[in-house]
Amino acid sequence: MALRIETVNLSCGYGAATAVSDVSLTIEPKSVTAIIGPSGCGKSTFLRSLNRLHEAVPGATVQGEVLLDDDDIYAPSVDAVEVRRLVGMVFQKPNPFPTMSIFDNVAAGLRLAGMRRREILTDAVNRALRDAGLWGEVVNRLDKPAQSLSGGQQQRLCIARAIAVQPQVLLMDEPCSALDPISTLAIEDLITRLKDDYTIVIVTHNMQQAARVSDTTAFFTVDGPGMAGRLVETGTTEQIFRAPAQRRTEDYITGRFG
Amino acid sequence: MTEITLPESPVSGRIRLHERRTVSTARRWRNRLAAATAAAMLLLAVIPLFALVGFTVMHGVHRMTPAFLTHSMAGIPPLSPGGGIYHAVIGTLEQVTLAALLAVPLGLLVAVFLVETPVRGLTGPVRLLVDVMTGIPSIVTGLFVFSFWVIGLHQGFSGVAGSIALMILMLPVVVRSTEEMLRLVPVPLREAALALGLPRWRTTWSIVLPAARSGITTGVLLAVARVTGETAPLLLTVGNNAFINTNPLHGQQASLPVFVFNQTGSAFDVAVQRAWGGALALIAFVVVVYLTARLLTRSKSPR
Numbered sequence: 254m255a256l257r258i259e260t261v262n263l264s265c266g267y268g269a270a271t272a273v274s275d276v277s278l279t280i281e282p283k284s285v286t287a288i289i290g291p292s293g294c295g296k297s298t299f300l301r302s303l304n305r306l307h308e309a310v311p312g313a314t315v316q317g318e319v320l321l322d323d324d325d326i327y328a329p330s331v332d333a334v335e336v337r338r339l340v341g342m343v344f345q346k347p348n349p350f351p352t353m354s355i356f357d358n359v360a361a362g363l364r365l366a367g368m369r370r371r372e373i374l375t376d377a378v379n380r381a382l383r384d385a386g387l388w389g390e391v392v393n394r395l396d397k398p399a400q401s402l403s404g405g406q407q408q409r410l411c412i413a414r415a416i417a418v419q420p421q422v423l424l425m426d427e428p429c430s431a432l433d434p435i436s437t438l439a440i441e442d443l444i445t446r447l448k449d450d451y452t453i454v455i456v457t458h459n460m461q462q463a464a465r466v467s468d469t470t471a472f473f474t475v476d477g478p479g480m481a482g483r484l485v486e487t488g489t490t491e492q493i494f495r496a497p498a499q500r501r502t503e504d505y506i507t508g509r510f511g
Numbered sequence: 512m513t514e515i516t517l518p519e520s521p522v523s524g525r526i527r528l529h530e531r532r533t534v535s536t537a538r539r540w541r542n543r544l545a546a547a548t549a550a551a552m553l554l555l556a557v558i559p560l561f562a563l564v565g566f567t568v569m570h571g572v573h574r575m576t577p578a579f580l581t582h583s584m585a586g587i588p589p590l591s592p593g594g595g596i597y598h599a600v601i602g603t604l605e606q607v608t609l610a611a612l613l614a615v616p617l618g619l620l621v622a623v624f625l626v627e628t629p630v631r632g633l634t635g636p637v638r639l640l641v642d643v644m645t646g647i648p649s650i651v652t653g654l655f656v657f658s659f660w661v662i663g664l665h666q667g668f669s670g671v672a673g674s675i676a677l678m679i680l681m682l683p684v685v686v687r688s689t690e691e692m693l694r695l696v697p698v699p700l701r702e703a704a705l706a707l708g709l710p711r712w713r714t715t716w717s718i719v720l721p722a723a724r725s726g727i728t729t730g731v732l733l734a735v736a737r738v739t740g741e742t743a744p745l746l747l748t749v750g751n752n753a754f755i756n757t758n759p760l761h762g763q764q765a766s767l768p769v770f771v772f773n774q775t776g777s778a779f780d781v782a783v784q785r786a787w788g789g790a791l792a793l794i795a796f797v798v799v800v801y802l803t804a805r806l807l808t809r810s811k812s813p814r
Contacts, residue, residue: 309705311629338708348699352721362707365717411703418707 255282255452256322256339256421258303263317264481265295265302267310271481272298275317278471278487280422285444285453287467287490289460291505294473295482296456300424303454304340305333321421338366341420345427347407349399349414356395358410362418377417385413386443405436412443416451423447425455429462441466460506464494472502564794570784571791579788584753584765592781596789598755599770603796605759606670606749606766607739610677615731617678618685619720625686626693627715644683652679653744661748670759673749673766677738684737688730692723725807732804736797742768767793 258280266272273295280286288296301307302315305326318325326336349358357364359378368374378395382388387409391402399410408428415423425444429437444453444466457463463470471487486499497503534542582595621641625634656676660666696719704714720727750763751773767789774786 304706306702306706309702334708334710337706342702342706344699344703344706346699348697348703350700350703350718350722352718352724361704361717362709365704365707365709365713414703414707424706 255450257282257320258422258452258454259318259320260299260303261318261320263299263302263315263319265298265307265316266314266481268312268314270479271314273473274481274483276473276484278484280452280454281469282452283448283450284468285448285455285466286469286471287463288454288456288471288473289458289463289505290473290482290485291475292458293478293482294475296473297426298482299473300426300454300456301342303422303424304342305336306342308333338362338418339420340422340424341415341418342424342426343408343412343415343428346431347404347411349402349407349410351398351400353399354396355391355399355402355410358399359413359417361414366418378413381413381417384416384447385409386439386446387413403436405432405439408432408436408440409443412440412447416447420451422452422454425453427456427458430458437462460494464490470494472497472499472505474501474505567787567791567794570787571789574784574788575791579785580792583755584770585755587753590779590781592784594785596767596770596785596792598752599765599767599789600792601755601757602670602749602752602759602764602766603739603768603793605757606673606677606745606764607735609671609674609759610681610738611731611735613674613678614681614685614734618682618731619689619727621682621686622689622693623715623720625690627711627719641683641686644679645687647679649676649680649741650743650747652676653747655679656744657747668748668750668763669761670749670756670764673745673764674759676744676748677741680738680741680744681734684734685731688734689723689727692726692730693719695726696722728807729804732800732807736800736804739797739800740768740793742772745769746772767796 260276260278263276263278264271264274276299288300290296298307303319303326307313307315315327319327321336321339325331326340350361353361356378359381360374363374363377368377379388382391387406390406391397391410394401399407402410408431412423412428429440432440441462444455447453448468455463455467467490469487470490470493472485472493473482474485475482485501486493486497488498493502494506497506503509578593579595580600581597582593583598584594585598587594621637625638653676656672656679660672660675661668666672700722701714701719704718705711709717745766746769749766749769751769752763752765756762756764771786771789771793774782774789777783
């Protein structure tokens, strides 16, 4: 259950402004692809275009194609809701549903999609919490509010919530930037384990993190304020961090820029 | 140990910390003046409020007998003592409940439309309309329902006609308060739901509305409290009735505000006494609604 993503000349923007332009990138299944680059280079916008969440923003524009195993998710016949069931997402700040318990948060995706059978829900929730490495910490308080958890636990709960619906792809938008180093480590371990089953795309500001968890790295940049971000180069993480082909990439990862 | 040199500050060196304890006399007096003014304004503001509640309680509390609460004005001439507000309490409860049943779903839908599904070129005018509705005097609303519903559609005076008028008055309050509450729901929460593959309506219904529930409840109940005391539109749509009329769909009904209005219009002391009783009951009703609102808000948001 992991799909390949391929973007073909993808450009996304808001209204008249283009946030990121002309990205052609292949994301391999069962691997972790890191997207790095300075603020404003459009990496988050790019990520959000992969599950059609970008279009939830009023005035959002998309050109080009995003192929999920050869199916264009922007084809007119495709329902954005279906895409989002295949492509899950974890956000920068942990955002559990505040009115729901821990169990209900993880069950939310299935339950709101119409699943009513208690034993199936329980199974799915248990599995998702185990996969997210949260089971041991919450097993005795599944009925407590999700907001009673710590920030790092909440983020792992959000990951559990995302994988409970068994998506094909997991998008992560700076999932550790609001967390302390210990929680960050827990999430990174989790990412490494999850890549056996999912295609994972992670946007990060933290280059050590990209180097630690990813197999492939894509470097985006932006040439100035108000300009569109672009993909500079992509390659194995090893290659990008050891011997980048582009001068811009080298400047960025060595800290001479951005 | 490395020595750290701090940049030269215009303050450091000249003022040492212990010297700063002495605030200049002028500043201290200005501070006292400002605090005293604020306290005086607070007193001025609460005097009318306490006077009003105190006066009503003083005059009305001895009327709060079981007989007063359980009897109507049927067969009580204006000069005679006795009688009660039972018929008016029933009328107010029915009219306000009906008005809320009409206004709340409608208001919620309008607010959801304004916040969750912005349509270019439509959201602005709708919001403007709601704002204008907030400013419409209640007597105008009463006149409108009177000419449109009571006369125009030949419906006659009835509780439901009053409910329609109250609904029109409640609607903008419900819309605006709900809108504010929905706006407070963080965008990432909506995105989390959408990213799970929930359709927009599901996201709104199962995630956004529950997250804003306590605030919406407070807003609705405050709107209820607000219209409970409306008199003018009821005079034009419900009329009055000395008898108990439990059917809001047919015939004139009494209500607490109209009861008070009627009794104060009389020159006789017994009637004025009844008016005080009705006024106290009205205030008590509003206080109960308000306290319910506060209670619901507290218990639903465990922070």
